[in-house]
Amino acid sequence: SEGYESNKEAVVSTQSTGNYLQFQTDFRKLRSNPEALFKYIKQIDPDIYPKLFQDSLEADQLFIILDILNKFYVPAKLPVYNELHYLTKVKRFDMAVMFKTEAQQLTISQLVHYAAENASCKVGILKLVKAYDIMDLSKYELPDMSDEVETSAS
Numbered sequence: 746s747e748g749y750e751s752n753k754e755a756v757v758s759t760q761s762t763g764n765y766l767q768f769q770t771d772f773r774k775l776r777s778n779p780e781a782l783f784k785y786i787k788q789i790d791p792d793i794y795p796k797l798f799q800d801s802l803e804a805d806q807l808f809i810i811l812d813i814l815n816k817f818y819v820p821a822k823l824p825v826y827n828e829l830h831y832l833t834k835v836k837r838f839d840m841a842v843m844f845k846t847e848a849q850q851l852t853i854s855q856l857v858h859y860a861a862e863n864a865s866c867k868v869g870i871l872k873l874v875k876a877y878d879i880m881d882l883s884k885y886e887l888p889d890m891s892d893e894v895e896t897s898a899s
Contacts, residue, residue, distance in 0.1 A: 763793070765801045776809060783817040786810060791831040804841040807832065808849050815852045819859050826860045830869065833876040842877060853877045 768789075775782040789797070810832070814825050832838060845853065857879060861870045873879075 763797065765797060765799060768797055769801075772806060772809075779813060779816065782809070783813050786813055787818075787823075791827040794828075794831040795834040795836070798835040798837070800836040802832075802835045802837045802841055804844040807838070807841040808845065808852075811849070811852055811856060815856050819856070824860075824863060825856055826864055826869065826873075829856060829860055829873050829877070833873065838876070845878075850879075854879055 771785060772782070775785050810828075814828055817823075818825050818828070857870065857873050857877060860873065861867075864870050
């Protein structure tokens with residue numbers, strides 16, 4: 746991982762990454778270089794994920810992105826809520842998340858826990874817990890969603 750800071754060639758420009766084919770090409774080039782992939786993903790505004798991926802999100806892409814969030818965003822204390830949230834808005838998200846391994850489940854749990862520590866909206870976190878199919882809710886200290894949805898103005 747050393748030496749990538751000054752290696753500008755390792756980062757593919759995201760200016761044209763409004764389409765999935767360009768993303769897929771760039772993703773394939775960068776997936777063997779996690780730090781470069783982190784820099785690439787960081788440049789993409791999470792709110793375009795649904796448009797970018799449309800119905801083409803593959804499970805391996807999802808889990809690589811989540812791994813990047815866990816290994817690079819969390820140590821840098823970067824927020825991850827929007828990334829996690831907008832990934833759930835991609836059409837094939839539900840299908841992709843069904844194929845998670847135990848290790849991937851742990852990564853997801855760690856990310857949601859990290860997001861919960863830094864989130865102002867507990868309802869949003871609870872929605873992430875449900876979307877990512879996290880079984881152990883006890884450590885999140887979240888309100889019951891049925892009560893919270895009506896009173897989410899706080």
